[in-house]
Amino acid sequence: MNIEPPAMPYDFADLEPAMSRDTLVFHFLRHQRVCFDRMLAMVRGSELEALPLDELIRVTECIPAQHTLYRYAAEVWNHNLFWRSMRPRGGGAAHGAVGEHIRTRFGSYERFTREFKETASAQFGSGWLWLVWRDDALEILATSNAATPLVRGDTAILALDLWEHAYYLDHQNRRAAYVSAFLEELVDWDFANRTLANLAVSSDAPAARVRTVTETDRGRLSVR
Ligand SMILES: [Fe+2]
Numbered sequence: 001m002n003i004e005p006p007a008m009p010y011d012f013a014d015l016e017p018a019m020s021r022d023t024l025v026f027h028f029l030r031h032q033r034v035c036f037d038r039m040l041a042m043v044r045g046s047e048l049e050a051l052p053l054d055e056l057i058r059v060t061e062c063i064p065a066q067h068t069l070y071r072y073a074a075e076v077w078n079h080n081l082f083w084r085s086m087r088p089r090g091g092g093a094a095h096g097a098v099g100e101h102i103r104t105r106f107g108s109y110e111r112f113t114r115e116f117k118e119t120a121s122a123q124f125g126s127g128w129l130w131l132v133w134r135d136d137a138l139e140i141l142a143t144s145n146a147a148t149p150l151v152r153g154d155t156a157i158l159a160l161d162l163w164e165h166a167y168y169l170d171h172q173n174r175r176a177a178y179v180s181a182f183l184e185e186l187v188d189w190d191f192a193n194r195t196l197a198n199l200a201v202s203s204d205a206p207a208a209r210v211r212t213v214t215e216t217d218r219g220r221l222s223v224r
Pocket residue numbers: 027031079161163165166
């Protein structure tokens with residue numbers, strides 16, 4: 001298996017009081033870890049077992065018969081990015097290159113936060129909110145259920161889990177309060193800046209570009 005088990009980049013209580021220890025314990029152990037275990041059970045002994053996580057997601061997304069596996073794998077990837085999008089004593093206005101791109105794209109950080117909150121509120125049911133890099137600009141994007149921008153060629157700069165399990169213990173049904181806490185006390189703009197910087201490096205190196213899923217892949221991997 002080429003996929004590492006999920007790991008938290010901080011202790012469960014480190015995000016308090018903005019996000020409680022109980023929320024992180026349940027979220028990590030009862031949601032992400034369950035997706036990882038089910039994904040592992042489905043790929044064990046097959047050709048898919050050799051794929052890294054991002055490749056497994058791209059390949060299974062193309063194959064309707066593999067969509068249950070795709071959803072588990074995407075949820076593992078999405079949560080990995082979500083944990084790293086937060087840090088203890090985070091939050092506040094974006095700085096560095098990401099801050100400059102936010103001002104260019106949205107006019108000001110305040111306008112960005114307004115659109116970020118509005119997009120989160122408009123997402124019906126479970127899903128994810130993303131800040132992505134697309135066509136040389138930042139975009140706010142919402143996806144439903146386990147859907148991930150990874151398969152659309154966007155580069156995810158930040159992830160925010162909009163499933164109720166991410167905020168119900170702390171905020172009950174008040175999604176807006178959870179999104180505000182993320183922006184004001186949790187978001188890690190240093191991580192966003194590192195992701196953007198790495199993207200600039202990798203886009204100059206053809207060997208590091210994303211490999212396209214081929215028809216051969218689809219045919220080979222759909223047979224188990
Ligand atoms: Fe989640």
